[in-house]
Amino acid sequence: MANIKPYLVKFQSIIVLLILSMVLTILSDKFFTLENGWNIARQISINVCISVGMTLVILTKGIDLSVGSLLAFSGAIAAGLLKFGLEFPVSNTFIGFTVFGAIIAALMVGGVFGVFNGLMITKFKVPPFVATLAMLTIARGATMLWTGGFPITGLGNNFAFIGTGWFLGMPMPVWITLVVVVFTIVLTKKTKFGRHIYAIGGNESAARLSGININKIKIWVYAIAGTLAAVGGVILTSRLDSAQPNAGMGYELDSIAAVVIGGTSLSGGRGSIVGTVQGALIIGVLNSGLVLLNVSPFWQQIIKGLVILIAVIMDRLNNPNN
Amino acid sequence: MKKLIKYLAIVLFIAISLYNSIYIKDLDEIKAEKSKTSFNSKVFASEFIENKVSDLKAIEALGFLNEISKNVKSYSETHGNKLGISNDYYFIIYGNATVLTIEDEDVVVALAKSQQKLKIAIDFIFGNAIREGAKMANIGDYQNTMDYNNISVEINNLVRENIVPPFRRSVKIGDSIYFKGAVRVNVLKQKNDTLRVIPLQLNIKS
Numbered sequence: 001m002a003n004i005k006p007y008l009v010k011f012q013s014i015i016v017l018l019i020l021s022m023v024l025t026i027l028s029d030k031f032f033t034l035e036n037g038w039n040i041a042r043q044i045s046i047n048v049c050i051s052v053g054m055t056l057v058i059l060t061k062g063i064d065l066s067v068g069s070l071l072a073f074s075g076a077i078a079a080g081l082l083k084f085g086l087e088f089p090v091s092n093t094f095i096g097f098t099v100f101g102a103i104i105a106a107l108m109v110g111g112v113f114g115v116f117n118g119l120m121i122t123k124f125k126v127p128p129f130v131a132t133l134a135m136l137t138i139a140r141g142a143t144m145l146w147t148g149g150f151p152i153t154g155l156g157n158n159f160a161f162i163g164t165g166w167f168l169g170m171p172m173p174v175w176i177t178l179v180v181v182v183f184t185i186v187l188t189k190k191t192k193f194g195r196h197i198y199a200i201g202g203n204e205s206a207a208r209l210s211g212i213n214i215n216k217i218k219i220w221v222y223a224i225a226g227t228l229a230a231v232g233g234v235i236l237t238s239r240l241d242s243a244q245p246n247a248g249m250g251y252e253l254d255s256i257a258a259v260v261i262g263g264t265s266l267s268g269g270r271g272s273i274v275g276t277v278q279g280a281l282i283i284g285v286l287n288s289g290l291v292l293l294n295v296s297p298f299w300q301q302i303i304k305g306l307v308i309l310i311a312v313i314m315d316r317l318n319n320p321n322n
Numbered sequence: 323m324k325k326l327i328k329y330l331a332i333v334l335f336i337a338i339s340l341y342n343s344i345y346i347k348d349l350d351e352i353k354a355e356k357s358k359t360s361f362n363s364k365v366f367a368s369e370f371i372e373n374k375v376s377d378l379k380a381i382e383a384l385g386f387l388n389e390i391s392k393n394v395k396s397y398s399e400t401h402g403n404k405l406g407i408s409n410d411y412y413f414i415i416y417g418n419a420t421v422l423t424i425e426d427e428d429v430v431v432a433l434a435k436s437q438q439k440l441k442i443a444i445d446f447i448f449g450n451a452i453r454e455g456a457k458m459a460n461i462g463d464y465q466n467t468m469d470y471n472n473i474s475v476e477i478n479n480l481v482r483e484n485i486v487p488p489f490r491r492s493v494k495i496g497d498s499i500y501f502k503g504a505v506r507v508n509v510l511k512q513k514n515d516t517l518r519v520i521p522l523q524l525n526i527k528s
Contacts, residue, residue: 092350094349094352096344096345097344100342151467
């Protein structure tokens with residue numbers, strides 16, 4: 001039995017996912033279908049994109065509460081540039097944006113705001129919680145300013161393809177998420193940058209003494225988190241064919257939940273992208289199952305909260321010294 | 323040499339990205355194009371009020387009240403118009419009536435040949451009753467929901483500014499009037515005495 005425990009701990013997310021799936025398959029004949037599988041995959045794609053960025057941040061012992069607002073702002077930027085372009089009356093110039101251009105601009109905005117978060121945390125020593133909480137409000141306000149408080153709709157079929165189209169038998173959001181996940185797995189597991197992220201989260205002082213440029217790594221991590229939030233924003237805006245000023249509210253909590261359920265330690269230095277994907281899958285499967293079983297939305301929230309608590313307690317029991 | 327190739331590749335990449343990302347035009351040219359193709363809710367609304375109201379198909383008010391008293395749901399489903407999955411149905415009705423009281427927000431009238439009362443709005447003209455009752459616009463035809471919403475805003479503005487004020491200035495208790503307007507009926511909690519007509523035509527008979 002003692003030999004099994006490490007494996008149970010290592011694969012706890014997959015085991016939970018399997019048990020959950022089996023129970024839901026027994027309880028609902030609509031759960032284990034290809035259609036529902038794609039639905040879940042599409043629904044979690046946005047959360048996975050954000051959560052992957054959040055994982056990198058949490059691995060450095062940080063937190064990013066601004067991802068939901070950055071998602072909304074980036075989505076609004078993409079929609080606004082695509083639909084209205086930029087007008088410069090002084091020089092009688094209009095700059096129009098193609099779908100590609102609007103997406104690049106949105107990703108850049110996400111990245112720049114992420115860099116701002118990183119600078120506040122590293123250069124001005126503002127605690128990550130406070131710095132990103134401030135950014136949460138700033139980005140939400142910027143979204144309201146940019147959109148005038150109204151949704152931007154009618155973005156065209158080419159843009160809609162990103163969120164609703166299929167490519168080689170798989171929904172586009174799932175392809176995008178797959179690319180994001182593979183990229184970040186390689187980044188964390190196969191690069192010096194990835195090892196530095198773990199080193200900073202494990203022991204920041206030791207990392208600094210060993211010559212790691214902590215500030216640079218942290219700024220990059222927040223920039224990546226911002227950019228990935230923007231990826232989520234582009235997918236969401238495209239799916240809805242509309243940039244909503246209040247999009248992404250509470251998404252930061254869903255992403256933290258996915259990271260925690262996936263086994264990443266909130267005290268940094270331990271966790272993985274694969275675990276986060278599993279965490280997001282557990283939340284997605286749980287959401288889908290509870291809807292199919294007609295469970296009240298109020299109960300759904302309670303159940304999700306309990307799942308997060310159980311995940312953290314299990315983490316504590318398995319790693320009492322952390 | 324290696325560095326030069328690297329920088330050249332970066333510059334080339336940025337140039338190609340920019341080329342595929344943006345296009346530059348004269349602002350005047352774009353504005354001229356937009357004004358040709360964009361939807362003008364103000365023009366749409368005034369054209370409706372000026373040219374279409376008199377020919378607008380409407381239900382005689384007394385018959386309408388009698389019918390919704392019998393079976394509001396089935397009558398509304400057959401003759402009304404609703405937006406989405408709402409329980410509110412909209413109708414255009416007309417009739418002759420006598421003014422009973424003049425209140426701040428409404429004029430209460432008694433329909434001719436009956437004692438049935440109806441309120442005609444002279445203040446707080448809001449909502450989508452006219453747009454939906456007249457079936458003048460389909461939400462599916464508008465890519466921009468603001469355009470769709472603005473139709474109601476502009477029509478209500480015209481009613482508020484052009485239709486109500488002359489009527490309000492000269493109406494007296496006991497006047498015989500002709501009215502045509504839109505009403506909203508909720509099929510789950512309908513009471514005839516709460517019906518409020520948003521006017522499209524108001525004529526005081528001499």
